[in-house]
Amino acid sequence: MSLFNKIRGQNRALKILKTAIHTKKAGGSYLFYGSDGIGKFTTALYFGMALNCESDDAPCGKCNSCRKFLSISHPDLIYLFPTPNLKFQIDGSFKEQKLGEEYTKFIEQRSNYPWQSFSFSQKVEIRIDAVRMLIHKISLSAHEAKYKICIVQDADLMNNNTANAFLKTLEEPPPNTIILLTSCRPDFLLPTILSRCQKIPFNQLSVNDIQSELLEKQGIEASQARLIARVANGNMERALQLLEEDDTQMRETAITLKELITNQDDLGFYEFLTRNKGNPPDWLASLIIHLQIALADLAFFEHNPEFIVNIDQTNIIETMYHKYPAVDEKILDHVRFLEDCQKKLKGNVNQQLILIEIYNRIGKLFK
Ligand SMILES: [Zn+2]
Structure with a gap:
């Protein structure tokens, strides 16, 4: 069976790619764009x-x-993705050995557990030395493949210099070379990059797409699969993370934070910030997911109480519901705002500033 059958919810993209393969018209540069966690990288890999x-x-x-x-x-x-400054050499080796260990670990994880999130210890971007290495590598003849495949993941994390160095290659890749860019923020790409690629949109995944995928895993019940699928909000990677996370402690931290926000307890929040200073970047990413769940619970109270995740909090949720009756209509906007915060985390922003923004923005709902 073709592995393409394993990709969910992307029939439109797959149709274009399969046609290109069957008519032997695959060539040049493609941009796969759409939200995080919907299969852009996997599709690029399978296409290659x-x-x-x-x-x-x-x-x-x-x-x-x-x-x-x-x-x-x-x-x-040739697989390029945002990394700390490894000081790539043209042959693909790098000078920064310690960061190089993280690089190797990332690739290992990408191959074995592609849905798990990974954070480098330093700011990441796609740097000019990586693009120079790519250009050099595709100028050499292929080792053994019919087609050389270059995947540039999160291509929007190229700065302008890097993007400009890439333009000529992108426009006319050598014969039998395919360049596949992926991005969840295509509007951050230079117009000159966009215009040189065939653009292929990827769909947001439906609750059913995600639920079906989860149900193929062992030991999960339909109701739990549906719940996770809803919480994951179209993001398959997040759904798979939620499935395997042992998250009791993080759930409690998120509930504490939710209470600080809804009570607008400035002093308590300040202590929370101090207590959690210096946590690894994954910590905030995970906290935000659980905060989204805790907020979504408020929105579910009236019409879909069966979707409430933190059922031990039902009494508090009920009190909140009566105190702020109109809040549930605005919650979804705030869940989306938290999505944007997740995206910002990729750019290695200051975690404390993000937390303060969350506290202020969501707190406005409860004033
Ligand atoms: Zn094969």
Whole structure:
């Protein structure tokens, strides 16, 4: 069975890509755009695999070439993503050995558990030395593949200099070279980059898409799958993270924060900030997810109480509901605002500032 069948909710994109493969018209540069966690990277990887697969049912995932793609170790796969400053050399080696260990770990995780979030210890972007390395590598002839595949993930994290260095290659990649950019923020890409790519939109995933995927995992009941699918809000990576997280402590921290916000307890919030200073970047990402859940619970109280996640908090939720009866209509906007906060975290912003913004913005609902 072709691995394309495993990708959910992206029939439109897959149709374009399959047609390109079957008519042997694949070529040049593509931009896959759409929200986080909906399969852009996986589709890019599978597309590259399919073009090089030795089976009729491409990408088979089993042939020699496919297996090398799946482990992200194929010599003709060039994979660029935002990293700290590793000081890339033109041959792909790098000078910063300690950061290099994080780099290796990222690739390992991307291959084995692609849905898990990963944070580097320093600010990430796609730097000019990485793009120079890519340009050099695609100028060499292929090692063993029919098509060289370059995947540039989160291409919007290229600065202007880097993007400009990339333009010529993007416009006319060497024959049998495919460049695949992915981005959840295409409006942050230079127009000159956008105009050189074939743009392929990726859909937001539905609750059903995510629920079906979760139900294929063992030991999960339909009601739990549906709940996680709702909380994940179209993001498959997040759904899979929620499924495997042991999150009791984080849930409690989020409830504490929610109470500080709804009570607008400035002093308590200040203590919360101090207590949690210096936590790793993943901490805030995870806290925000649980805060979203806690807020969504308020919105579910009246019409969909079966969707409340923190059922042990039902009494408090009920009190809140009566105290602020109109709040549930505005909650969804705030859940979206928290989505944006998640995106900002990728850019290595100051965590404390994000928390203060959350406290002030959501607190306005409860004044
Ligand atoms: Zn194969």
